[in-house]
Amino acid sequence: xxxxxxxxxxxxxxxxxxxxxxxxxxxxxxxxxxxxxxxxxxxxxxxxxxxxxxxxxxxxxxxxxxxxxxxxxxxxxxxxxxxxxxxxxxxxxxxxxxxxxxxxxxxxxxxxxxxxxxxxxxxxxxxxxxxxxxxxxxxxxxxxxxxxxxxxxxxxxxxxxxxxxxxxxxxxxxxxxxxxxxxxxxxxxxxxxxxxxxxxxxxxxxxxxxxxxxxxxxxxxxxxxxxxxxxxxxxxxxxxxxxxxxxxxxxxxxxxxxxxxxxxxxxxxxxxxxxxxxxxxxxxxxxxxxxxxxxxxxxxxxxxxxxxxxxxxxxxxxxxxxxxxxxxxxxxxxxxxxxxxxxxxxxxxxxxxxxxxxxxxxxxxxxxxxxxxxxxxxxxxxxxxxxxxxxxxxxxxxxxxxxxxxxxxxxxxxxxxxxxxxxxxxxxxxxxxxxxxxxxxxxxxxxxxxxxxxxxxxxxxxxxx
Amino acid sequence: xxxxxxxxxxxxxxxxxxxxxxxxxxxxxxxxxxxxxxxxxxxxxxxxxxxxxxxxxxxxxxxxxxxxxxxxxxxxxxxxxxxxxxxxxxxxxxxxxxxxxxxxxxxxxxxxxxxxxxxxxxxxxxxxxxxxxxxxxxxxxxxxxxxxxxxxxxxxxxxxxxxxxxxxxx
Ligand SMILES: Cc1cc2nc3c(=O)[nH]c(=O)nc-3n(C[C@H](O)[C@H](O)[C@H](O)COP(=O)(O)O)c2cc1C
Ligand code: SF4
Ligand code: FES
Numbered sequence: 001x002x003x004x005x006x007x008x009x010x011x012x013x014x015x016x017x018x019x020x021x022x023x024x025x026x027x028x029x030x031x032x033x034x035x036x037x038x039x040x041x042x043x044x045x046x047x048x049x050x051x052x053x054x055x056x057x058x059x060x061x062x063x064x065x066x067x068x069x070x071x072x073x074x075x076x077x078x079x080x081x082x083x084x085x086x087x088x089x090x091x092x093x094x095x096x097x098x099x100x101x102x103x104x105x106x107x108x109x110x111x112x113x114x115x116x117x118x119x120x121x122x123x124x125x126x127x128x129x130x131x132x133x134x135x136x137x138x139x140x141x142x143x144x145x146x147x148x149x150x151x152x153x154x155x156x157x158x159x160x161x162x163x164x165x166x167x168x169x170x171x172x173x174x175x176x177x178x179x180x181x182x183x184x185x186x187x188x189x190x191x192x193x194x195x196x197x198x199x200x201x202x203x204x205x206x207x208x209x210x211x212x213x214x215x216x217x218x219x220x221x222x223x224x225x226x227x228x229x230x231x232x233x234x235x236x237x238x239x240x241x242x243x244x245x246x247x248x249x250x251x252x253x254x255x256x257x258x259x260x261x262x263x264x265x266x267x268x269x270x271x272x273x274x275x276x277x278x279x280x281x282x283x284x285x286x287x288x289x290x291x292x293x294x295x296x297x298x299x300x301x302x303x304x305x306x307x308x309x310x311x312x313x314x315x316x317x318x319x320x321x322x323x324x325x326x327x328x329x330x331x332x333x334x335x336x337x338x339x340x341x342x343x344x345x346x347x348x349x350x351x352x353x354x355x356x357x358x359x360x361x362x363x364x365x366x367x368x369x370x371x372x373x374x375x376x377x378x379x380x381x382x383x384x385x386x387x388x389x390x391x392x393x394x395x396x397x398x399x400x401x402x403x404x405x406x407x408x409x410x411x412x413x414x415x416x417x418x419x420x421x422x423x424x425x426x427x428x429x430x431x432x433x434x435x436x437x438x439x440x441x442x443x444x445x446x447x448x449x450x451x452x453x454x455x456x457x458x459x460x461x462x463x464x465x
Numbered sequence: 466x467x468x469x470x471x472x473x474x475x476x477x478x479x480x481x482x483x484x485x486x487x488x489x490x491x492x493x494x495x496x497x498x499x500x501x502x503x504x505x506x507x508x509x510x511x512x513x514x515x516x517x518x519x520x521x522x523x524x525x526x527x528x529x530x531x532x533x534x535x536x537x538x539x540x541x542x543x544x545x546x547x548x549x550x551x552x553x554x555x556x557x558x559x560x561x562x563x564x565x566x567x568x569x570x571x572x573x574x575x576x577x578x579x580x581x582x583x584x585x586x587x588x589x590x591x592x593x594x595x596x597x598x599x600x601x602x603x604x605x606x607x608x609x610x611x612x613x614x615x616x617x618x619x620x621x622x623x624x625x626x627x628x629x630x631x632x633x634x635x
Binding site: 085086087088089090091093094125126127128129130133134137160162164165166167168169170181182183184185186187188202204243245246247251252253283287318320322323326330331334335337338341342344 | 488489490491494495496522524531532535536537538539550553554555556559592594597598599601605607614634635
């Protein structure tokens with residue numbers, strides 16, 4: 001096998017890689033020129049279809065296929081570029097935009113030409129402040145050079161790119177939440193269908209693609225579909241930017257062919273687990289994807305193989321290592337808090353379920369866990385998400401998966417934690433027992449006297465003595 | 466006798482907001498950019514500003530408020546000169562992020578996330594993943610400065626740096 005040659009990250013170590021002259025000196029904008037002057041839109045769509053490029057934003061949907069869902073008789077098309085990147089442990093889009101904004105702009109130009117989109121909205125999470133400033137400059141440079149605006153490369157094709165900044169909401173990364181947010185509304189995901197390709201932003205046919213997906217496009221135009229398919233594993237082709245963080249010696253982002261094993265990623269690129277410890281578990285693609293146990297680390301990180309050990313999917317391919325000194329309860333508590341905080345609240349199972357999981361995990365963590373909590377958690381997660389069909393979007397599935405995988409892979413540890421972490425302050429009260437039994441007795445409702453004096457200056461209620 | 470409140474948004478702010486209108490097929494889409502523009506200059510978005518944004522965009526103040534309230538991002542009373550987010554999500558938590566948030570608050574004399582230092586220079590808030598996990602445990606200032614991997618000592622340096630006020634990063 002030929003040695004792997006990184007393409008997405010090839011300019012990252014070049015000085016001033018974010019500027020137009022440097023990008024052009026490294027062959028930049030030649031692929032856009034080729035597509036716009038030598039190919040027709042359908043030709044580009046077919047090329048991307050042939051490459052079997054799958055979306056890098058989380059769902060892994062085939063990019064060319066998505067582009068071909070646009071209605072044939074459409075009058076106008078919009079593109080939204082998803083740079084909301086907020087899945088915990090994920091930061092590859094940030095580096096792509098900070099280090100090589102023109103590669104993304106070139107991908108957008110080709111993607112818009114292929115889909116006949118004349119306006120592109122680049123939705124960047126607010127916290128990517130440097131990336132935002134760099135992108136604004138890069139877009140100005142490209143416009144001044146005639147790569148954006150009217151009649152690009154004399155092809156008759158017009159395009160404007162506008163950067164739209166988010167405001168700290170994870171859910172705006174879901175493609176229809178993003179569209180609602182772009183329209184100036186709350187970022188509430190829409191019920192699908194209609195899919196964005198038919199009715200998206202401002203009621204117009206809209207393509208939503210991730211930053212890394214579009215960054216692959218110029219390289220496919222330049223080198224061809226066969227080159228792309230020469231890397232990776234069946235159904236998961238091409239290069240991928242893997243993020244590694246948590247309990248490793250080196251937290252970093254590295255470009256590799258799809259399908260590297262989790263173990264190799266940690267040992268070679270993350271330089272091993274920190275402090276000479278061992279990994280207890282590994283989150284394979286952002287916290288929504290669930291987790292791998294230590295004996296599943298030889299799993300290839302591609303779109304297909306990752307499902308075998310029960311993970312939701314490849315997600316963002318952002319790996320977080322959890323060492324053997326860390327409690328799975330801490331991991332679950334952290335994930336539960338995140339999803340309870342980020343649920344948009346539209347769907348009852350998600351709004352209530354994420355809050356319930358969080359409250360339960362908090363109580364377990366603090367020493368008030370009960371064995372039956374694990375059964376209850378198992379029940380909540382099984383009814384949460386688009387997998388069981390109870391919610392509008394996939395945030396809920398992401399909230400369910402850490403619980404699902406931890407119950408399947410770490411149940412003995414969870415039981416042991418509950419047994420050994422019992423704090424009397426969180427013990428079941430007589431009133432709670434009575435309510436559970438359905439027969440409140442007078443004994444049970446007698447106020448329990450708490451050994452604490454009332455705070456001075458506290459408001460006196462009419463009933464207190 | 467009634468008085469008409471003087472406009473809160475000056476002509477400079479209004480011009481910046483109007484400049485966004487041509488970018489979108491609807492004026493309402495300018496809501497988020499307008500909120501950011503106002504927040505950047507006033508360090509908050511009071512109710513009167515929402516009403517004035519609504520007037521410029523020809524929508525109702527309620528619509529602006531509806532959108533604004535969804536994003537727990539825009540305070541209605543001014544925050545410090547620099548907003549400092551300390552991450553509490555998984556990769557940062559594993560490497561000590563929660564402790565760093567506590568230490569940061571303690572060193573600034575704050576009782577928790579969301580408070581502003583008494584000199585008005587910095588507001589500390591917890592954040593979910595900031596997308597800078599390669600710096601975990603990490604913090605981010607709202608002018609784009611990244612801090613991390615944090616340790617107790619590095620928090621001192623971070624606070625000193627943040628207290629210099631907002632800085633250009635490019
Ligand atoms: C809760 C949630 C959050 C998401 N966040 C992001 C995100 O931050 N960035 C992203 O590209 N896709 C995100 N997605 C996936 C998008 O909905 C969509 O599938 C993707 O942007 C499509 O682009 P792609 O086909 O190029 O991957 C998220 C999905 C869900 C359900
Ligand atoms: S699943 Fe959750 S986040 Fe998604 S739309 Fe429903 S409530 Fe909102
Ligand atoms: S988990 Fe803290 S920046 Fe990503």
